[in-house]
Amino acid sequence: MAGSSAQSSFRHQALRAGHRYDPSAASRPILVFEDVYKSYRADQPVLRGMSLVIERGEFVFVTGPSGSGKSTLLRLIHRTEQVDDGRILFLGRDVARLPDSAVPALRRNVGVVFQDFRLVPSWSVFDNVAIALEVIGLPQRLVRTRVGEALERVGLAGRGADPARVLSGGEQQRVAVARAIVHEPALILADEPTGNLDPQLAIDVLGLFEDIHETGTTVLFATHDRSLLDVRPRRVVILDEGKATDVPQGLAESDAMLDDDEFEDIDIEAA
Ligand SMILES: Nc1ncnc2c1ncn2[C@@H]1O[C@H](COP(=O)(O)OP(=O)(O)O)[C@@H](O)[C@H]1O
Numbered sequence: 455m456a457g458s459s460a461q462s463s464f465r466h467q468a469l470r471a472g473h474r475y476d477p478s479a480a481s482r483p484i485l486v487f488e489d490v491y492k493s494y495r496a497d498q499p500v501l502r503g504m505s506l507v508i509e510r511g512e513f514v515f516v517t518g519p520s521g522s523g524k525s526t527l528l529r530l531i532h533r534t535e536q537v538d539d540g541r542i543l544f545l546g547r548d549v550a551r552l553p554d555s556a557v558p559a560l561r562r563n564v565g566v567v568f569q570d571f572r573l574v575p576s577w578s579v580f581d582n583v584a585i586a587l588e589v590i591g592l593p594q595r596l597v598r599t600r601v602g603e604a605l606e607r608v609g610l611a612g613r614g615a616d617p618a619r620v621l622s623g624g625e626q627q628r629v630a631v632a633r634a635i636v637h638e639p640a641l642i643l644a645d646e647p648t649g650n651l652d653p654q655l656a657i658d659v660l661g662l663f664e665d666i667h668e669t670g671t672t673v674l675f676a677t678h679d680r681s682l683l684d685v686r687p688r689r690v691v692i693l694d695e696g697k698a699t700d701v702p703q704g705l706a707e708s709d710a711m712l713d714d715d716e717f718e719d720i721d722i723e724a725a
């Protein structure tokens with residue numbers, strides 16, 4: 455299963471950092487938010503007692519109005535931000551309480567894709583992906599093999615030598631996805647990854663995440679694009695007023711209650 459080698463390296467790192475690995479973690483959900491609070495300003499809390507459980511191998515959309523905390527939620531998992539209160543358990547370990555020395559191992563287990571791709575335009579496609587492995591000191595021979603495999607998975611085999619800047623937006627996002635999956639993380643976080651793409655390309659990129667999900671990787675996909683949420687019935691988590699509400703079969707069933715680009719009006723009880 456994809457991710458298992460990365461998971462074991464996370465455990466290895468955790469052990470090296472002097473923290474006991476808990477073997478029962480393997481049977482637990484991959485991600486648990488327990489009563490999480492986060493605010494950037496005391497008078498404007500973003501998450502207010504948010505709880506959420508993601509099982510291994512799920513594909514979950516995170517949606518909600520602009521400013522509802524979708525990006526914040528993802529950044530907390532990746533330890534780009536810290537919770538004010540509550541716990542976030544990733545593979546059974548409390549992310550908020552990992553020592554700084556264990557954060558690189560966490561990040562090797564969590565791939566991240568952003569709306570704006572974040573590639574280095576003058577670098578080759580190959581180098582943009584390879585950097586993720588070079589920073590951990592993987593031998594060049596292995597880097598070449600793994601980058602080649604990742605580019606093939608995203609449909610860019612043969613494009614490695616091209617400078618990133620000559621690629622279309624959709625292709626650049628594929629490079630960013632290759633970079634996120636090249637260490638075979640257990641979890642992929644996608645923060646509005648289709649936000650800069652036109653509708654057909656957005657569907658293509660969604661399909662790419664679905665392919666990655668098929669290989670066993672858990673995917674958390676933040677978007678406010680209603681048209682993507684309707685592509686297939688799947689679990690949707692709606693963030694609003696600092697809390698998460700689950701819609702297990704997706705929003706398509708509750709269309710009558712929804713305004714196209716307004717989430718404030720969702721009748722959460724009925725959903
Ligand atoms: N680094 C930051 N500093 C201060 N406020 C922030 C920061 N990041 C986000 N916010 C605020 O937190 C709220 C949630 O933002 P965000 O998580 O980006 O929401 P979303 O991704 O759902 O649009 C917004 O009100 C936003 O302005």
Ligand SMILES: [Mg+2]
Nearest residue numbers: 524525526646
């Ligand atoms: Mg956001």
